[in-house]
Amino acid sequence: MKIRDEDFIGFAELVKTKYGIDLTGKKYVIETRLTNYVLDCGYNDFSEYLQSVYADRSGIEMTNIISRITTNYTYFRREDGHFKHFSEVFLKGAEKTVYDKDLRIWSAGCSYGNEPYELAMLLHDHFGKNELGWDFRILATDISFNALRMAKRGVFAEQAVDALPSDWRNRYFNRHVNGTYQVTDEIRTSVVFKYHNLMEPIEFKKKFDLIVCRNVMIYFDEPTKEQLVERFFEATEPGGYLYIGHAETFPRNTGYQCVAPAVYKKPLKEETVNE
Numbered sequence: 001m002k003i004r005d006e007d008f009i010g011f012a013e014l015v016k017t018k019y020g021i022d023l024t025g026k027k028y029v030i031e032t033r034l035t036n037y038v039l040d041c042g043y044n045d046f047s048e049y050l051q052s053v054y055a056d057r058s059g060i061e062m063t064n065i066i067s068r069i070t071t072n073y074t075y076f077r078r079e080d081g082h083f084k085h086f087s088e089v090f091l092k093g094a095e096k097t098v099y100d101k102d103l104r105i106w107s108a109g110c111s112y113g114n115e116p117y118e119l120a121m122l123l124h125d126h127f128g129k130n131e132l133g134w135d136f137r138i139l140a141t142d143i144s145f146n147a148l149r150m151a152k153r154g155v156f157a158e159q160a161v162d163a164l165p166s167d168w169r170n171r172y173f174n175r176h177v178n179g180t181y182q183v184t185d186e187i188r189t190s191v192v193f194k195y196h197n198l199m200e201p202i203e204f205k206k207k208f209d210l211i212v213c214r215n216v217m218i219y220f221d222e223p224t225k226e227q228l229v230e231r232f233f234e235a236t237e238p239g240g241y242l243y244i245g246h247a248e249t250f251p252r253n254t255g256y257q258c259v260a261p262a263v264y265k266k267p268l269k270e271e272t273v274n275e
């Protein structure tokens, strides 16, 4: 089913303003992803459906559309360099600099949870069973309620889990009779999943030692990306890091220093002075 050009323009503007997602050139993709849903809901065409979305004050229908149009593609061991940096540089440094042992990590745009769960497994590997008094629950956020629902369950196909070290299967997953693997309660409770729209202010209580926002900003245009990176910078502890996707471009003059491919550090005050 086709969307009329004027309907698409209005819809794309709303999605960009509210969620940052740039739908330029994506008319066909949107038609493909939404047609069955719109017909199943009993509407005759997109115009009729979009009118009801705009009239829905609760915003529920808009969140339904967003769950359908976001690209949630993710997998374990995606861009492995970050996980190496996490274990070998970030955690070793944090042990020396995070004096209150309250490590703040945020997976922003976490999709089905592979990314935060993998970080949680590395944390458990690093700190061991007794955790030595460290508090390291990971915040994981997304705008897709569907992705968040699946992430909370933490159930993955065998092929997905294959990418991880083989001993993690026994340590961090329970095998179900149907052959799927569910992340253990210990790991699941290390990750707190929440709805958060990256276009909105970052109002979490403490600043973050690490923000992981990979393969999310590719859907945003330059000004949106610049403003988001500014908000990330404000929300990062001095000495903390931001990981972005390796294929993503990074705005200039942000205050972060690039310290490895797709790894950015907010300098400590003394590091800024020494430059």
Ligand SMILES: C[S@@+](CC[C@H](N)C(=O)[O-])C[C@H]1O[C@@H](n2cnc3c(N)ncnc32)[C@H](O)[C@@H]1O
Pocket (backbone or CB within 6 Å): 019, 020, 021, 070, 071, 072, 073, 074, 075, 078, 108, 109, 110, 111, 112, 115, 141, 142, 143, 144, 147, 196, 197, 198, 199, 213, 214, 215, 216, 219, 245
């Ligand atoms: C391609 S996935 C990336 C998942 C994971 N970070 C990775 O690299 O494998 C992009 C995720 O960003 C989320 N997203 C897109 N726009 C967002 C926004 N404005 N606020 C929060 N999340 C958003 C999507 O719902 C999707 O789950």
